[in-house]
Amino acid sequence: MKILLKGGRVIDPSQNLDQIADVLISDGKIEAILPNISAEDARVIDCQGLIVCPGLIDMHVHLREPGEEWKETIETGTKAAVAGGFTAVACMPNTKPPNDNAEVTRFILKKAEEAGLARVYPVACITRGQKGESLTEFGELKEAGAVALSDDGYPVSDAGLMRLALEYAKNFDLPIISHSEELALSKGGHVNEGLASAKLGLKGIPAEGEAIAIFREAMLAKLTGTPIHIAHVSTKEGVEIIRRAKAEGIPVTAETAPHYFSLTEEATFGYQTNAKVNPPLRSEADREAIIKALADGTLDVIATDHAPHSPLEKLCEFEKAACGLIGLETALPLALRLVREKVISLSRLVELMSCNPAKILAVPGGSFKPGEVADVTVFDPEKRWVVDEKALHSKSKNTPFLGW
């Protein structure tokens, strides 16, 4: 089967491409990108006025299946993904049971295939049960289809064990994704330490705790020579350490999430549980540093940390509410705001949301080079819509962006 995407603005940073052109797809592969292709046997899709780019890849989502299907399933999560422009997602292993063995990895892939929407790439646990005590079977997990390893939701607190994980992961070419949090400082905290903790009278989570954890990971990457990817960077201090590590040639990559460049801790005022997230929303200075780091290359990826929760976990006292917000359907519009404000170019946006995640995870996509898999996102950058519960495909509606 052939598909011809006609007359869109084609943006592919992997080939330095930004021009009006047609994209011809044949048998699921990119065949050609040229002005005015004619292919009589192709299904033609008019893309005039639209952006055509390599499919967006969200390398950090929580799909909640198995175990918490009332919050999200692989089917509803991938529905939200494609509605948000993502052709692929990497799902974190903190399910119930956690994805610490090949059986769970295979179950996730089977469910994803049944849903038939976005590609799903399972991220498996670094440690058994995410307990931080002993390593999982990296080889078996890779063979079952895991693309990376992380204990996301929890840090691996034992530096010796993390060193071992990095050394072991190198043998299997499995990237390690670090949830960088110094628990000794963050434990019992609910919001950013500073304005929010003072105003709400809640225990705070200091920015320095994230920075300490990121520094440790950078040193372990240096020690082992194994790349490490830092998840959900939220602080100015964290950004500074990544910038220094990169300047020294340490193999570190990093992501942030749309809420860290769109909101500050003020969103939690009034005990707004939809703005409760870990790491917490930070100060305006942090937000500005994150935006600068997205523009200058210190941060490599925008990932959502899509974390669905039902009203059960959110309509309660702030201290008891679960951490996390959904993000698959609001990520692209929020990132486009940075383009509109001329902080990043459209091409940089595509790098952050497609090319770089594909490279870091070593998965297909992120490029329109001939012969590449035809994962394509087409979107209208000018279209306006309002985020309301009915418009969202995710099973959960916990987002601080309702009404935006």
Ligand SMILES: [Zn+2]
């Ligand atoms: Zn995390």
